[in-house]
Amino acid sequence: MLKNIKAVLFDLDGTLVDSMWFWESIDIEYLGRYNIELPDDLQDKIEGMSFTETAHYFKETFEIPESIEEIKKTWNDMAWDYYINKVELKTGIIDFLDYLSQKDIAMGIGSSNSKDLVNVVIDKYDMADYFTSIRTSCEVDRGKPFPDIYLKVAEDLGVEPEECLVFEDIPKGIISGKEAGMKVCTIYDDYSKNMDDEKKDLADYYINDYNELLSSFRDKKDA
The missing domain is CATH 3.40.50.1000 (HAD superfamily/HAD-like)
Incomplete structure (x- = not known):
């Protein structure tokens, strides 16, 4: 090899x-703030996208009112505790x-x-x-x-x-x-x-x- x-x-x-296990929970919580149910095919749609590309996808697909930078900051804040305390x-x-x-x-x-x-x-x-x-x-x-x-x-x-x-x-x-x-x-x-x-x-x-x-x-x- x-x-x-x-x-x-x-x-x-x-x-x-x-x-990888916790990101679906973050997507559910984030979309839930806008009363949007998690689409079954979301993970397939965003697999491999950069953090910024994913933010654009969310903003355009779900008509999120936050700016791209605000979306990314929100995700960073939501994921922070997972990475510090739960990810191995x-x-x-x-x-x-x-x-x-x-x-x-x-x-x-x-x-x-x-x-x-x-x-x-x-x-x-x-x-x-x-x-x-x-x-x-x-x-x-x-x-x-x-x-x-x-x-x-x-x-x-x-x-x-x-x-x-x-x-x-x-x-x-x-x-x-x-x-x-x-x-x-x-x-x-x-x-x-x-x-x-x-x-x-x-x-x-x-x-x-x-x-x-x-x-x-x-x-x-x-x-």
Whole structure:
């Protein structure tokens, strides 16, 4: 998996941290303030969008009176407590980041979330030193499934796309990495477990967690 790989790029939600589970609750609460019921297909519609693109979608689709910046601030405020007190790291991720550091493999983050919330996670778990580039889709022209975010992170790291391995948890994120010309490993997440077959078809690799991945590396080394 890491042969000829000079950089590993990570999505954040569902990939570095187990956080996808609470966003539907926030959507329900937020729309409920305007007496709007959560559409069954909302998550499918906004999957992969940047934080800003999602705000535009809400404003236009549901005729939200708040400005785009007000919508984003409201979401940041609503999600803050979850990230500080309830969100946990994905199993084995710190050990895997340590492993990559020991191998002198560069690391970056390409997230669809807001920069404020990404920074909350990075600060909470003291992970800043692992990542040379931390970008969000709001910093590029198009969100996932377009390749812009991962190409930007690769540019920051000074590596070619074909030298990158991306870790992702949802189909549109996998497509983003593949469209960038990168190898993609997808990881199991409860939120997207109903998409596992699609994820496996789209990605180059599939893992249940990072401990499983590290065990496979050790087994091959010992073989």
